[in-house]
Amino acid sequence: MKHDGVSVSTVGPGVYHDERLDALLSITGRMDGYLYRCRNDASYTMLYISDGIFTVSGYRPSDFIHNAVRDYVSAIHPDDLPSVYAAVDAALEARRNWNVDYRIVPRAGEPLWVREIGGGVWDKAGELEFLEGFVVDISDRKVVEDLNAQLVLDLKTANEELSAQKREIEVAKQQSDHSANHDALTDLPNRRAFHNELKSVVARCGATGEAAGLLFIDLDRFKEVNDTLGHEAGDALLQRVSSQLRSILRSADFVARLGGDEFAFLFSADTELARQKAVRVAERILERLRIKVPTPNGAIQVGCTVGVAMYPAEAADCDTLIALADRLMYVGKKSGRNRLVTASEMAPQQPSSRPRLRKTA
Numbered sequence: 200m201k202h203d204g205v206s207v208s209t210v211g212p213g214v215y216h217d218e219r220l221d222a223l224l225s226i227t228g229r230m231d232g233y234l235y236r237c238r239n240d241a242s243y244t245m246l247y248i249s250d251g252i253f254t255v256s257g258y259r260p261s262d263f264i265h266n267a268v269r270d271y272v273s274a275i276h277p278d279d280l281p282s283v284y285a286a287v288d289a290a291l292e293a294r295r296n297w298n299v300d301y302r303i304v305p306r307a308g309e310p311l312w313v314r315e316i317g318g319g320v321w322d323k324a325g326e327l328e329f330l331e332g333f334v335v336d337i338s339d340r341k342v343v344e345d346l347n348a349q350l351v352l353d354l355k356t357a358n359e360e361l362s363a364q365k366r367e368i369e370v371a372k373q374q375s376d377h378s379a380n381h382d383a384l385t386d387l388p389n390r391r392a393f394h395n396e397l398k399s400v401v402a403r404c405g406a407t408g409e410a411a412g413l414l415f416i417d418l419d420r421f422k423e424v425n426d427t428l429g430h431e432a433g434d435a436l437l438q439r440v441s442s443q444l445r446s447i448l449r450s451a452d453f454v455a456r457l458g459g460d461e462f463a464f465l466f467s468a469d470t471e472l473a474r475q476k477a478v479r480v481a482e483r484i485l486e487r488l489r490i491k492v493p494t495p496n497g498a499i500q501v502g503c504t505v506g507v508a509m510y511p512a513e514a515a516d517c518d519t520l521i522a523l524a525d526r527l528m529y530v531g532k533k534s535g536r537n538r539l540v541t542a543s544e545m546a547p548q549q550p551s552s553r554p555r556l557r558k559t560a
Contacts, residue, residue: 232335239327255336257306276302276310291319312341382456385441393455393463397517400467410473411510415524418460419502419536427494443487481505481539504531505539513542
């Protein structure tokens with residue numbers, strides 16, 4: 200009929216309700232899944248489940264209605280039940296929907312993955328009356344998700360392996376660099392490292408106007424220790440000497456084992472203070488390296504002789520500085536050992552006088 204030019208349906212509310220139900224059932228039939236509603240009782244008695252359950256599980260909807268043949272829980276993979284119960288319980292407690300993935304065990308074939316989104320229905324008194332939801336087949340999507348997850352895991356593993364290999368390479372390189380520049384016995388920098396450091400210090404001092412001091416150190420009576428007690432005792436002595444030299448170092452100083460029982464101590468300082476520091480350090484070295492080595496025939500009193508040379512006051516370059524410190528050290532050896540020798544003390548003397556050498560008590 201028409202009212203004021205507007206068509207008005209004469210269809211009753213029951214017919215309209217049937218049309219909505221037919222539409223809902225039609226839409227549900229097109230889903231790769233199913234809808235359900237069950238009571239909130241001990242058996243979760245199924246009141247409605249759509250035809251899609253047959254497509255997914257191979258079981259007829261009538262098998263589940265009022266739990267005639269089976270209850271719905273029996274179709275869920277037993278390994279997944281704890282997670283399903285946990286998700287539903289947590290959602291009901293918070294009065295929100297649950298969203299959970301689990302496997303359905305079909306009448307025939309392998310288990311397949313579904314995703315359920317559901318919720319509770321409460322009556323006017325606030326009592327939970329029904330559980331309802333929709334379930335969709337996500338098997339194909341799950342395969343892709345699992346592949347993606349595995350790919351991410353594989354990539355993470357590969358990155359970790361690459362990182363580990365990179366660290367191993369870096370450690371190996373560091374060890375190689377360390378070995379190339381350090382003495383194996385004492386772990387002090389070796390002759391190669393000493394020459395590189397000397398070039399660097401001399402270049403820096405040339406630019407800043409500072410002075411560099413080089414001390415050449417040679418042990419006294421080291422050969423006697425080796426000959427009397429053997430090379431193991433000699434090695435132990437060299438390690439002890441290295442430890443004593445390290446104890447003198449400041450952060451900017453440098454000490455190296457040049458080979459055998461020869462060592463070098465290198466530092467830089469203000470020009471006016473450098474010579475005093477060189478003598479002071481040499482005296483400390485003489486004191487620290489007075490070491491008594493017990494033997495069956497009495498102790499061997501080990502000491503050292505130190506040649507002290509300064510850049511640029513006494514030598515204009517690295518080679519000249521090394522040659523001077525080495526020569527001064529040998530002068531001290533020939534003059535009785537256990538002493539330090541500086542270039543100033545080797546200045547020309549009157550014919551009747553002898554070179555001035557410092558000897559410790």
